Amino acid sequence: MSWLTVPPGHYFSINNIPFGIISTPSNTTPRPAVAIGEYVLDLHAFATTSAKGFSQLPDFTQSDVFVSERTLNRFASLGRATHRLVRGYLQEVLSIDTPYPGLLRDNPEARKACLLNTTEDAVQMHLPMEIGDYTDFYAGRNHAFNVGVLFRGRENALQPNYEHLPVGYHGRASSVVVSGTQVRRPRGQVIRSGEGEKVPVFAESGKLDFELELAAFVGRGSELGSCVGVDEAGEYLFGVVVMNDWSARDIQAWEYVPLGPFTSKSFATSISPWVVLMDALEPLRTRPLERGTKVPLLPYLQESNSESVYDIPLTISVKTQSGTHKISQTSSSNLLFSFSQMIAHHTVTGCPLRTGDLLGTGTISGTNTQSMGSLLEMTANGTRKIPLGDSREFRGFLEDGDVVVLTGGCGKAGVGFGECVGEILPAGK
Amino acid sequence: MSWLTVPPGHYFSINNIPFGIISTPSNTTPRPAVAIGEYVLDLHAFATTSAKGFSQLPDFTQSDVFVSERTLNRFASLGRATHRLVRGYLQEVLSIDTPYPGLLRDNPEARKACLLNTTEDAVQMHLPMEIGDYTDFYAGRNHAFNVGVLFRGRENALQPNYEHLPVGYHGRASSVVVSGTQVRRPRGQVIRSGEGEKVPVFAESGKLDFELELAAFVGRGSELGSCVGVDEAGEYLFGVVVMNDWSARDIQAWEYVPLGPFTSKSFATSISPWVVLMDALEPLRTRPLERGTKVPLLPYLQESNSESVYDIPLTISVKTQSGTHKISQTSSSNLLFSFSQMIAHHTVTGCPLRTGDLLGTGTISGTNTQSMGSLLEMTANGTRKIPLGDSREFRGFLEDGDVVVLTGGCGKAGVGFGECVGEILPAGK
Ligand SMILES: [Ca+2]
Numbered sequence: 001m002s003w004l005t006v007p008p009g010h011y012f013s014i015n016n017i018p019f020g021i022i023s024t025p026s027n028t029t030p031r032p033a034v035a036i037g038e039y040v041l042d043l044h045a046f047a048t049t050s051a052k053g054f055s056q057l058p059d060f061t062q063s064d065v066f067v068s069e070r071t072l073n074r075f076a077s078l079g080r081a082t083h084r085l086v087r088g089y090l091q092e093v094l095s096i097d098t099p100y101p102g103l104l105r106d107n108p109e110a111r112k113a114c115l116l117n118t119t120e121d122a123v124q125m126h127l128p129m130e131i132g133d134y135t136d137f138y139a140g141r142n143h144a145f146n147v148g149v150l151f152r153g154r155e156n157a158l159q160p161n162y163e164h165l166p167v168g169y170h171g172r173a174s175s176v177v178v179s180g181t182q183v184r185r186p187r188g189q190v191i192r193s194g195e196g197e198k199v200p201v202f203a204e205s206g207k208l209d210f211e212l213e214l215a216a217f218v219g220r221g222s223e224l225g226s227c228v229g230v231d232e233a234g235e236y237l238f239g240v241v242v243m244n245d246w247s248a249r250d251i252q253a254w255e256y257v258p259l260g261p262f263t264s265k266s267f268a269t270s271i272s273p274w275v276v277l278m279d280a281l282e283p284l285r286t287r288p289l290e291r292g293t294k295v296p297l298l299p300y301l302q303e304s305n306s307e308s309v310y311d312i313p314l315t316i317s318v319k320t321q322s323g324t325h326k327i328s329q330t331s332s333s334n335l336l337f338s339f340s341q342m343i344a345h346h347t348v349t350g351c352p353l354r355t356g357d358l359l360g361t362g363t364i365s366g367t368n369t370q371s372m373g374s375l376l377e378m379t380a381n382g383t384r385k386i387p388l389g390d391s392r393e394f395r396g397f398l399e400d401g402d403v404v405v406l407t408g409g410c411g412k413a414g415v416g417f418g419e420c421v422g423e424i425l426p427a428g429k
Numbered sequence: 430m431s432w433l434t435v436p437p438g439h440y441f442s443i444n445n446i447p448f449g450i451i452s453t454p455s456n457t458t459p460r461p462a463v464a465i466g467e468y469v470l471d472l473h474a475f476a477t478t479s480a481k482g483f484s485q486l487p488d489f490t491q492s493d494v495f496v497s498e499r500t501l502n503r504f505a506s507l508g509r510a511t512h513r514l515v516r517g518y519l520q521e522v523l524s525i526d527t528p529y530p531g532l533l534r535d536n537p538e539a540r541k542a543c544l545l546n547t548t549e550d551a552v553q554m555h556l557p558m559e560i561g562d563y564t565d566f567y568a569g570r571n572h573a574f575n576v577g578v579l580f581r582g583r584e585n586a587l588q589p590n591y592e593h594l595p596v597g598y599h600g601r602a603s604s605v606v607v608s609g610t611q612v613r614r615p616r617g618q619v620i621r622s623g624e625g626e627k628v629p630v631f632a633e634s635g636k637l638d639f640e641l642e643l644a645a646f647v648g649r650g651s652e653l654g655s656c657v658g659v660d661e662a663g664e665y666l667f668g669v670v671v672m673n674d675w676s677a678r679d680i681q682a683w684e685y686v687p688l689g690p691f692t693s694k695s696f697a698t699s700i701s702p703w704v705v706l707m708d709a710l711e712p713l714r715t716r717p718l719e720r721g722t723k724v725p726l727l728p729y730l731q732e733s734n735s736e737s738v739y740d741i742p743l744t745i746s747v748k749t750q751s752g753t754h755k756i757s758q759t760s761s762s763n764l765l766f767s768f769s770q771m772i773a774h775h776t777v778t779g780c781p782l783r784t785g786d787l788l789g790t791g792t793i794s795g796t797n798t799q800s801m802g803s804l805l806e807m808t809a810n811g812t813r814k815i816p817l818g819d820s821r822e823f824r825g826f827l828e829d830g831d832v833v834v835l836t837g838g839c840g841k842a843g844v845g846f847g848e849c850v851g852e853i854l855p856a857g858k
């Protein structure tokens with residue numbers, strides 16, 4: 001428990017301590033911080049003001065450098081042992097029986113200099129990492145199956161390779177944005193149904209969708225030409241966020257053959273601002289979905305820890321003028337492959353990972369309409385509109401002004417993500 | 430003509446002046462340079478030693494900052510007008526009737542401090558740009574057709590979308606390497622032919638291939654949510670290199686459905702080290718291939734300049750123990766879409782471009798075996814081996830120790846690229 005008041009069930013309990021990049025009206029320089037309940041601890045102020053916050057952690061020799069960075073990349077690059085050390089130290093500083101009461105708990109001046117209250121202070125969140133490459137996997141087996149049924153029928157729903165490797169593709173790093181960034185409805189080439197020949201027209205996307213995903217940031221990088229073993233892959237991970245991989249389904253359907261999605265997804269991808277470190281997720285480990293194939297995975301994907309994914313409840317809500325409507329409730333246990341397997345596969349041919357790379361899980365879906373991760377699935381590609389609560393509003397795909405809110409966490413564990421929010425702006429003219 | 434001796438027909442004549450990043454044994458800090466013939470002008474030394482090389486170009490206010498960078502990104506970000514100004518000035522400095530004879534031509538001390546001779550001095554080339562995102566298009570229509578015929582037959586060779594938009598996908602930026610970097614044969618999941626069921630095995634790639642491409646670097650960036658018009662897109666370009674998009678065809682065939690190539694290409698992509706600025710390519714403009722569809726392109730892809738691509742002769746050679754064998758001769762005019770069209774399409778949904786982004790054209794092929802850009806095409810997926818000159822050696826795909834050399838240029842114009850070279854190392858154990 002913390003000496004700061006944290007509401008019971010809050011995802012940012014002392015068991016979490018997620019890291020992010022903040023700025024404030026009085027100090028507009030982006031800088032590292034951690035969150036606890038409704039509070040934010042400004043780590044730059046913590047380290048450099050009279051608090052001298054890291055003075056009791058002399059092993060963290062990079063503290064001065066770290067707190068002066070505008071992203072978490074340098075901290076992430078230091079590796080799991082350092083993340084553990086620093087997070088553990090901050091948990092001690094913030095715990096009710098802290099061994100360092102003079103640093104903050106009993107030091108009103110230091111608290112004033114370092115602690116922000118998000119219900120009172122205007123804290124602006126920034127993209128937490130500089131992202132070199134963003135890779136999106138497709139490890140949500142139910143999602144792959146649901147989509148496969150829509151387009152190929154039940155018999156051929158999953159492609160032959162699907163259960164043998166974590167299918168993935170390169171995404172666009174330049175358009176990964178932090179939660180709160182508004183998303184403009186894209187325009188592009190689409191095929192109007194009903195026309196005989198396949199002749200595209202230029203139009204606003206009429207099938208704008210979200211995809212509920214988790215995404216992990218890479219901490220330590222790997223070398224060109226070297227493979228990361230699946231059981232060492234955890235050492236290369238930094239932390240996890242909730243991600244919305246916005247998708248324009250009509251643009252996607254026309255463009256994606258044969259090289260995959262491109263402009264239909266590259267217009268924006270939103271992530272929650274607070275990075276939940278890997279250690280904070282440890283209590284939520286569980287087994288992944290079961291594979292249906294008879295042959296075992298190839299050895300490079302066989303992970304020793306059978307509890308290789310996380311059971312984190314996840315929700316999707318849509319805010320409209322009529323209110324906020326929860327439309328889906330699922331769990332991140334609906335994955336066939338773990339982040340460690342994704343890393344082992346990503347590097348198997350020798351592709352180097354760099355600090356700050358982002359690895360999306362792919363859309364996370366359960367098996368029924370109330371647990372799916374995209375409107376494409378929930379509405380059978382727009383053919384069966386879903387109700388937004390009892391508002392008498394229905395949605396096939398997203399409308400202008402809709403605000404999509406993704407979040408997730410386990411109140412009992414006191415560990416979860418902030419919100420990943422995005423509002424749809426009308427298309428440009 | 431230059432006061433430096435440049436062999437006739439050299440691609441790095443005074444009409445070119447490509448930019449790159451060099452280091453030397455006596456100064457291992459990477460820094461900007463330009464090439465002329467076999468000479469390299471160290472721009473850091475030029476600017477900062479007694480030569481005060483940019484003193485006659487006061488409008489280039491960023492010269493001191495630029496020469497102290499380890500990449501060309503800052504220079505590229507300054508836009509076409511600045512590239513033109515600086516390149517034009519350096520052409521004046523190096524021309525036989527230079528208006529600034531005291532800077533270099535008649536200044537032995539300055540020449541000694543700034544000029545390197547690559548036949549005598551060990552000049553190390555580095556990656557010229559920090560690459561945010563790398564996008565690979567598929568605009569080589571003959572290549573797309575040749576590959577389509579192999580896998581789907583002549584009737585369905587080109588997909589329905591192919592002539593309506595520049596098909597492209599996101600590539601892996603972290604594994605783009607400079608010419609000379611050795612490439613380790615990748616291992617991964619492949620399907621052994623002859624087996625009834627589709628069960629992958631883990632093996633070295635037996636179908637390692639090259640892809641001959643040009644690639645453009647983005648200069649000016651664009652904003653999230655904004656589209657770049659096709660006729661303004663040239664202002665966003667910096668310069669062009671030759672690229673080898675190494676590809677493991679057996680890994681690719683198994684993994685690419687439905688989201689495109691991933692580990693089969695992300696292990697390495699090589700580029701030539703000298704960036705040929707857009708202005709240097711102007712004399713080589715020509716018309717692209719003709720589209721076969723009856724409907725016109727959608728307006729956002731209609732370019733005013735009908736000479737939208739470049740007619741640059743390109744060659745592929747393979748060096749083995751028996752010698753260097755030229756196996757292909759083609760031209761970059763074998764493209765259906767221009768770099769400007771690629772930019773207009775890339776940004777049509779609002780995806781932002783950043784300085785240093787790399788845009789590959791896709792494999793450039795002619796229509797016969799001696800003008801194709803990949804072994805996949807030349808050998809019909811390895812089924813018809815090609816001879817390496819009269820060496821009695823044959824190749825289906827690349828063997829360990831093979832050195833692939835891509836280059837291109839027009840000797841008459843005195844404009845072209847350096848070599849893009851890579852040697853195949855045996856797979857790791
Ligand atoms: Ca996705």
Ligand SMILES: [Ca+2]
Nearest residue numbers: 640674791792
């Ligand atoms: Ca390619």
Ligand SMILES: [Mg+2]
Nearest residue numbers: 245265268269
């Ligand atoms: Mg996206």
Ligand SMILES: [Mg+2]
Nearest residue numbers: 674694697698
């Ligand atoms: Mg490549």
Ligand code: NI
Nearest residue numbers: 473477496497
């Ligand atoms: Ni200097």
